[in-house]
Structure formats: structure tokens, C-alpha cells
Amino acid sequence: MRKIMIYILGFILFMQGGHPVWAENYLLNGGQKSTFRYALVQEIRPTGETVTMNLTYVIPQTFTSETYRQHIKDFDIRFSLKPDARKEWTDRHGNRVVDYAWDSPKKAFKAEVSFISDNEVTLKQIKTESPFPVNDLPAAFDLYLSETAQVQVNNKEIKQKARALVNDSKTEFDAVQRILTWVIDKMKYVLTPEAYDAMYAFRTGKGNCQNYSHLAAALMRAVGIPVRIVNGITLKEPYHVKLGAQLLSLNMAQGRHSWIEVYFPDLGWMPFDPQQTELFVSNRFVRIEIGLDNQDTMNDGLVRWTRTKGSKEVISFQETIAADFTSDIVDLIGEKQGYGPKNLMLLPPVKAQYFNAPVVKEQKPVPYDPALLAKAVFEKPYIYGNLDFPEGVNFAFSRTTRVTDNENSMEKNFLVETAEYITGGQDYCQAFEIGVPVNLQQIGVALQKFGGEGELVLELRENTQGGPGKIAAVSRGVRLENISGARGYFWVDFDFADQQLMLTPDRYWISINYKGSPIINWFYSYGKPVGQMDGTRSKSRNEANWRFTMGYEFNYRVSGLTIR
Structure with missing residues (x-):
């Protein structure tokens, strides 16, 4: 042998x-600056028994934070089959929603959503003095502390774990980092979990981006930290972080993604991807819709139809996403820290009081x-x-x-x-x-x-x-x-x-x-x-x-x- x-x-x-x-905490300095043309194409094939058809979209908006900025221009929606009606409204979270309707569509048609986006990420030292517990928030933020069917804030196990994680935290950043460190090390990514809510993730340690977002939101809201869920698109264009002689190559699949935004009284709403980033998301993220959970952010991409009574026929639907980068500048340098989770976490330098989680030595x-x-x-x-x-x-x-x-x-x-x-x-x-x-x-x-x-x-x-x-x-x-x-x-x-x-x-x-x-x-x-x-x-x-x-x-x- x-x-x-x-x-x-x-x-x-x-x-x-x-x-x-096992510590895999990296502080990043530098930035990303890109311009791209985004196109989402949907192909819809009604059946002969389709009575009505509705397609709903959320119009992405310009957004600015301390680290991530998105500027949307030239937004357009076109159809190969002219819709019979159009309705637009703004929901309670500020999302601009538009719905198109067809009466008795009989032939296949295409819908194309397009826009140009200037996306920029700037990573340098962030200073935050937001204390923990977070007190004296305006009443408008109570909404983002609430429980939903997917974010079980009031569950006894969630409350106990959240309180234990932040037991002696003095700053909001410290509390958030402790929770995310636990989530990143607790969770194992699977593409097709049996359920998408926080408790499924909490009890099984498995889930996709929705589970990561719901679990992080549940734990933070349980200790009084406002969190909202973000739905958007990630683009597959890779980028590299310099780690000395090595290059860390990062890329996401091209498709829909869920992440979170956390409110800091002295910073405003800050983006986090509970799978691997704190206080920022890459400029490969396209922010589209916000809400309390992923059921509350269901409007973008929603397809609805009615059919003749007794019919069991189902329409055919296919969706493709493309992004053409006309400029792309990336200059990111990472420095590994001697503390943090055993799984990858990326964040900018932060000037705040926080606890350095001890390194776990691996046994040979x-x-x-x-x-x-x-x-x-x-x-x-x-x-x-x-x-x-x-x-x-x-x-x-x-x-x-x-x-x-x-x-x-x-x-x-x-x-x-x-x-x-x-x-x-x-x-x-x-x-x-x-x-x-x-x-x-x-x-x-x-x-x-x-x-x-x-x-x-x-x-x-x-x-x-x-x-x-x-x-x-x-x-x-x-x-x-x-x-x-x-x-x-x-x-x-x-x-x-x-x-x-x-x-x-x-x-x-x-x-x-x-x-x-x-x-x-x-x-x-x-x-x-x-x-x-x-x-x-x-x-x-x-x-x-x-x-x-x-x-x-x-x-x-x-x-x-x-x-x-």
C-alpha cells in the first residue's frame, strides 16, 4: 500500500x-469605484387560459452611507407587449414600487429593466461612539425592532443568546461585532435550506443569505439595535484584496441576495453582509428594496396571474441578469488581526471600544x-x-x-x-x-x-x-x-x-x-x-x-x- x-x-x-x-478577521483599507450598466431580462409565456398578468418592480434609489454609495441614473422598463395598466406607489419603508398589468395576454413577451449605476466603496478608519444599550431613539425606529414571522425577536432562545453575547458590551459596535462573530462561526452556508427564518438558522446552524440576515436581525433587535433587511442583486465581477504576497479573490454569484443595514445614531444606516462583512458591502452589491424581513421585501420581481376556473396550467418564466462594467477601479489592502471569528470577516478599521475575541488555536x-x-x-x-x-x-x-x-x-x-x-x-x-x-x-x-x-x-x-x-x-x-x-x-x-x-x-x-x-x-x-x-x-x-x-x-x- x-x-x-x-x-x-x-x-x-x-x-x-x-x-x-483560527482568527480570520481582516481590516481593509482602500476602495472600489465602478460604473456599470445593469440589465434584467424576463421572458414570460402565458398559457391560453391566463386571464390577467401582473409584474411588479421596485425602482432602485440612490443611497449613501459612510462606506457604500450607490448612484442610480437612466432607469428604464420596457416591454415587448404593451401593458394595459400601470400603478406606482411608495410603501412604508420608502420603496418606490411600480406594477404593470395585462388583460388576457395570449403570447410570450419580454420585460427589460435597465439602469446605470455608479457604485463606490471607501474604507478608512470609522469613528463611532454610539453607546450600548442604544437609547432615546425616535419612535420611527421602533418598526425596525419588531418581530416578524421570519425574525423571531421575542423567542426565548433568541433573547437569551443575544443577551449572553452582549452581556458586558459598552458600545453598539462591540455588541454588533460580537453578534456577527457568533453568527459567522455558527452558520454553514447551504443554498437550499428547508426554511428561511431566524429560528431555523439558530437551531440547525444552516441556511442561505436569507437565514444569515434573519438570524443577525433577530439577535440584534432582541437587544434593542435597529436592523432592516435589504434585498438586491450581487454581480459576479470578481475583485482582489492584497494580503501581502497573496491575493484574496472575492466574488459572488450573479443573482438576488439578502443582507442587512444596522442603525448607529452617530453614523446612520450602515450596510453589513452577515456572511462576511461589517460596516460595508462590496460595490458589486446593487441595493433595491428594504423591509422588516424577506417576506416584507417581496415586491421586486413579483409575478402574479389569474387563470380560468378549473385550469391547472402554469405560465413559463425565465430571468437573466447582466452587468456591463464600463469602469472598475479596485485598490484594497487587508491586514489580518489576531482576534475575531474562525471564518472570514472583513471590515474597515474602527475607532471604538470593543472586545477582541480570543484566538482559538488549532490542534495539530x-x-x-x-x-x-x-x-x-x-x-x-x-x-x-x-x-x-x-x-x-x-x-x-x-x-x-x-x-x-x-x-x-x-x-x-x-x-x-x-x-x-x-x-x-x-x-x-x-x-x-x-x-x-x-x-x-x-x-x-x-x-x-x-x-x-x-x-x-x-x-x-x-x-x-x-x-x-x-x-x-x-x-x-x-x-x-x-x-x-x-x-x-x-x-x-x-x-x-x-x-x-x-x-x-x-x-x-x-x-x-x-x-x-x-x-x-x-x-x-x-x-x-x-x-x-x-x-x-x-x-x-x-x-x-x-x-x-x-x-x-x-x-x-x-x-x-x-x-x-
Whole structure:
């Protein structure tokens, strides 16, 4: 049996005082300044039994905060089929809502929403002296302390946890940071949770952007901090943060997203993305609608229709989002701190009284004695990895229909395709870490085939100074014709069984290589559901250095046998 034994865990980006640490708090200085043209195109195909049709939108507004600014101009909505009626109003949160109606539409038509946005982020030291508890707020802010069906402020468990987290906080920033540190470390991102409310997230530790927003809002409102939910769009244009010799590469899927804004008496409303940022969001975020929760921010993208009595036919609906950047300047420098959550958190420098959460030192795995391993019996099934992803989902047609006796509707959802094109000019490498010896059988990855021909292989790499090292083994090849051509992502397993590989506890890396001209995407999850912050790397195909650290984690599974 071949043995791959690498006993030293030397994670360069994670060393502090000679010990690996879990603190992943980065202070950012610099900014982003971009102009882009945004276009949302909807294709609607009524049925022969459609009686009425309504499409609702929220007109995005210019917004300014201490860190994030959005200036909207040239807003326009066009339809290939002229609507029969138009109605516009402003709701209680200040959202400008517009609704278009059609009577008995019989043919397919398109709707296009477009505008130009100047988005800018400026990150420098922020000074806040807002005390905690937050007192003497105007009555208008009571609305953003209230409970909803998705933000269970008055739940006993929520109240107890919130009070425990901020027990001795003296400033609002300290209270907010403690809550977000807990949320970021508590939560594991999954794209299709069973529910979207705060209590589901609190009890399971799982959820998508809605769960992160609802849980953070519930905990903050429970201790008197006003929070509102923001719905908008994230753009897929990546950007980089300089971390010494490394570059942290950050990007979001192009699609709908939920985040929050927190009110500070001396700063105003400040944006936060509870998945990874404090006091700012990237200028790849397009702010559209605000409310108390994600049911209260349902107007933008809402589709409603009625049909003849007894009909069960459902309309066809498809939505695509595009953004054309005409200018894009990014200059961000990050500095790692010796405190904070074990999962990634980014924020500007803050001048305020706050508590530095202690660093949790990571325990090194104890090397197994090779002589004992040679006698061990490997018979217990073993599987490990970033296993949760929406297998087989067609992202182009992902909305669900809500049916009632009087009206049918399709609300926007937050199901976004997070994936990288891996058979082009960029190479990707994903780390995994095991704590027990494993007789390796297979490694699976979540892939979608879009076309081409040829063969894929998976390379198992050693860990060298915390990064991808030399290739230790190569799987059997998988021919493209043996990979499903169905829309959606599926597990593709690469076989190592005949190589008798025994992996000792350590970090390893996997990369995909190919022959021919395959067109393949590899699915990833936001954040790091199971791995360390520096565990996903990339480089250009003609480079030797894996110099980009990615802010996400590819979906993979390692299968084999371990000792009982």
C-alpha cells in the first residue's frame, strides 16, 4: 500500500506565534469605484387560459452611507407587449414600487429593466461612539425592532443568546461585532435550506443569505439595535484584496441576495453582509428594496396571474441578469488581526471600544506510527467533504409557484449558481483535511458538463508550506461521454481504488486536469463550510504559483475506508 505521509501542518497564512490559529478577521483599507450598466431580462409565456398578468418592480434609489454609495441614473422598463395598466406607489419603508398589468395576454413577451449605476466603496478608519444599550431613539425606529414571522425577536432562545453575547458590551459596535462573530462561526452556508427564518438558522446552524440576515436581525433587535433587511442583486465581477504576497479573490454569484443595514445614531444606516462583512458591502452589491424581513421585501420581481376556473396550467418564466462594467477601479489592502471569528470577516478599521475575541488555536493532528498503520485493518466506511449542494437543479428555471383559489404567484428566490469554469485559462485547487488514516477509494466533485469532448482526471497533491504541492497521485480518467449532460450539477467520482493509497491525517489538495476540449463548471459554496480560509486556490494555467486565495469552497467528497 502506497503511503502519503506529511506530518507538518505549516499554514503560512495562519501562523501566529508558531501556532496555526483560527482568527480570520481582516481590516481593509482602500476602495472600489465602478460604473456599470445593469440589465434584467424576463421572458414570460402565458398559457391560453391566463386571464390577467401582473409584474411588479421596485425602482432602485440612490443611497449613501459612510462606506457604500450607490448612484442610480437612466432607469428604464420596457416591454415587448404593451401593458394595459400601470400603478406606482411608495410603501412604508420608502420603496418606490411600480406594477404593470395585462388583460388576457395570449403570447410570450419580454420585460427589460435597465439602469446605470455608479457604485463606490471607501474604507478608512470609522469613528463611532454610539453607546450600548442604544437609547432615546425616535419612535420611527421602533418598526425596525419588531418581530416578524421570519425574525423571531421575542423567542426565548433568541433573547437569551443575544443577551449572553452582549452581556458586558459598552458600545453598539462591540455588541454588533460580537453578534456577527457568533453568527459567522455558527452558520454553514447551504443554498437550499428547508426554511428561511431566524429560528431555523439558530437551531440547525444552516441556511442561505436569507437565514444569515434573519438570524443577525433577530439577535440584534432582541437587544434593542435597529436592523432592516435589504434585498438586491450581487454581480459576479470578481475583485482582489492584497494580503501581502497573496491575493484574496472575492466574488459572488450573479443573482438576488439578502443582507442587512444596522442603525448607529452617530453614523446612520450602515450596510453589513452577515456572511462576511461589517460596516460595508462590496460595490458589486446593487441595493433595491428594504423591509422588516424577506417576506416584507417581496415586491421586486413579483409575478402574479389569474387563470380560468378549473385550469391547472402554469405560465413559463425565465430571468437573466447582466452587468456591463464600463469602469472598475479596485485598490484594497487587508491586514489580518489576531482576534475575531474562525471564518472570514472583513471590515474597515474602527475607532471604538470593543472586545477582541480570543484566538482559538488549532490542534495539530497526532501522526500515526507507520508500523502500527501497517498492521491496521481498514474496514470502516469513511466519507468527508463539502457535501451540500443542490444536485440536479436547473438554475435557469428555479422559481416555484404559489397557488391559491384566486391568484397564482411567483416570488423572487435566492437560488444562485455559484460555480467556476475550470477548463479554460484558470486552474483551481481545493484542500481537504482528514483527522484519521484513510485508504482512499474515490474523490467526487460537483460538476456540470456544458459540452466539448475529451477526458478529465483528478490530481491528488501534497501539502507544501500550507499550499498545493507536487502531484502525489492521479485518478483514473473519466470520459466526457460518461458524464451526464442534464442541466444541473452532479457528483462525478474519480477512482483511486486500484492505487492502494493510504492517507495519514493531514491536509491534501485536489485539482482537475483534462485532455481535449471539455466545457466544465465546478460548483462551490459561499464561505468555508468545512475547510480553512486559505483552502481554495487558483492561478493562470501558465503560472507556477497558486497566488490567489478564493473566498469560497468547492464541493467535493472524499470516500474510502478507515480503521474501526
